[in-house]
Amino acid sequence: MAGRVEGKIAFVTGGGSGMGREHSLLLAEHGASVIVSDVNEAGGRQTVADINGKGGQGLFIKFDVSKEAEWKAAVDQAMSTFGRVDILVNNAGILIMKTTQDTTSADLDRMLDINVKGVFYGCKHILPAMQKAGGGSIVNISSIAGIIGMAGAAAYQAAKGAVRILTKSVAVEYAPFNIRANSIHPGVIRTPMTQDFLADDRTEKAFLGTTILRRPAEPREVSYPVLFLASSESSYVTGAEIVVDGGYTTM
Ligand SMILES: NC(=O)c1ccc[n+]([C@@H]2O[C@H](COP(=O)([O-])OP(=O)(O)OC[C@H]3O[C@@H](n4cnc5c(N)ncnc54)[C@H](O)[C@@H]3O)[C@@H](O)[C@H]2O)c1
Numbered sequence: 663m664a665g666r667v668e669g670k671i672a673f674v675t676g677g678g679s680g681m682g683r684e685h686s687l688l689l690a691e692h693g694a695s696v697i698v699s700d701v702n703e704a705g706g707r708q709t710v711a712d713i714n715g716k717g718g719q720g721l722f723i724k725f726d727v728s729k730e731a732e733w734k735a736a737v738d739q740a741m742s743t744f745g746r747v748d749i750l751v752n753n754a755g756i757l758i759m760k761t762t763q764d765t766t767s768a769d770l771d772r773m774l775d776i777n778v779k780g781v782f783y784g785c786k787h788i789l790p791a792m793q794k795a796g797g798g799s800i801v802n803i804s805s806i807a808g809i810i811g812m813a814g815a816a817a818y819q820a821a822k823g824a825v826r827i828l829t830k831s832v833a834v835e836y837a838p839f840n841i842r843a844n845s846i847h848p849g850v851i852r853t854p855m856t857q858d859f860l861a862d863d864r865t866e867k868a869f870l871g872t873t874i875l876r877r878p879a880e881p882r883e884v885s886y887p888v889l890f891l892a893s894s895e896s897s898y899v900t901g902a903e904i905v906v907d908g909g910y911t912t913m
Contacts, residue, residue: 664693666889667749668692669693670694672689672694672695673751674751676755678698678700678706678709680851680853680854682709685751685888690720691716692893695744696713696719697723698723727776737791740791741791746791746794748792749799750784750798750801751888751892752784753803754776756773756777757815758772760815773821777818778828785832788800789832797839798841799843799891799892799896800843800844801891805847806907808826809903829845829901833900834901844902846891847905847907849873851878873907874912883906
């Protein structure tokens, strides 16, 4: 049986850990060749080794998504290796948990550099490759923090809100080129990013108390919506936001 993204070329950022690793593995299981990128070289290389070990095709590129020149070089390398890019998953990101008044100017710069500019540059530099290929699918990883208010994460919320709306700009601008762009808004997912948060009884109870499915998700539960948006199954879905939060934002 053919995979759901058979023969496609996918580019995943932050593929060395947590959800990005799982998105990379699932896309590869469904027939895509995957460019796994990360600043975490050991993690990224492990993901590629796991893809290749299962008979898939992976390529690791180490680069920092917040640096535009590095994005350009990475896309050039992907193009010279595979000749096209069909899918971009802008997943790399950081979390800073601080109140508004405790957030320093350096925190804000770092947050916006990685979580907003990283996604913006990714779209900007992959778009010409997708235009050349005759179309493509961009999946930007936002968060429920980009939709509803929370305490103690103002910079993160500002960044994820920006990702939500810039995704819609790209969807509108590039629809004529057969390029779709959608955002995914995870709730609490069990990854290294949420390890401390979930280990703390009080924060875990507070968060999961309002999650109607009463549990955090495993990374793969977000990878399946990524796969759907990446594949042609979602051919009429663009500018949309898929919330994957166990019902956290429902009530
Ligand atoms: N875990 C959650 O509950 C949750 C919820 C909502 C949204 N998200 C978002 O999902 C995405 C993945 O998060 P995760 O939980 O898997 O986290 P994670 O920390 O396990 O993985 C993030 C990866 O991004 C990489 N990265 C960080 N800065 C980078 C940079 N400048 N350049 C390149 N790579 C960089 C890290 O090295 C790491 O491998 C993030 O955008 C995060 O904000 C996570």
